């Protein structure tokens with residue numbers, strides 16, 4: 375809601391999104407930025423394979439990650455382009471991409 379309120383069009387892929395779905399949507403919407411969230415420490419480890427799959431088909435696609443168990447250091451270590459501790463930081467990062 376906050377990202378839409380800041381003027382962005384949001385394509386919500388939902389929860390438990392398969393890697394192939396991220397890749398297909400990135401191909402369908404060239405130029406889109408990708409935001410990924412994880413709530414649990416057990417699921418945050420799945421973000422890195424998603425980032426690698428997206429970058430393999432679209433190296434220039436920028437990806438921001440967030441969620442309670444994540445940190446900026448973790449985000450950098452898995453190859454994410456950005457990290458936000460809340461939607462406000464996410465929007466600042468989004469706006470800075472253009």
Ligand code: B12
Nearest residue numbers: 409410411414415416438439440441442458459460461464
């Ligand atoms: C509500 C809740 C639930 C609800 C979820 C309901 C729902 N449909 O969402 C229910 C009861 C279902 C639940 C279940 C479980 N839970 Co729970 N739950 C919570 C709780 C209390 C709040 C989470 C929440 O919604 N926060 C509010 C949201 C808005 O905050 P947020 O996700 O962090 O997002 C903010 C930021 O992180 C950021 N952000 C998030 N994503 C992104 C992305 C980007 C790109 C950016 C920029 C920013 C960003 O912006 C948001 C707004 O500020 C937390 C404890 C806590 N106080 O955090 C435990 C907690 C997350 N749960 C926990 C656990 C263990 C579980 C279960 C595994 C329990 C079980 N054994 O079944 C299950 C797992 C369910 C699942 N499949 O995911 C643990 C996780 C521990 C860990 N090591 O990961 C926690 C931390 C509790 C604890 N201290 O043990 N849970």
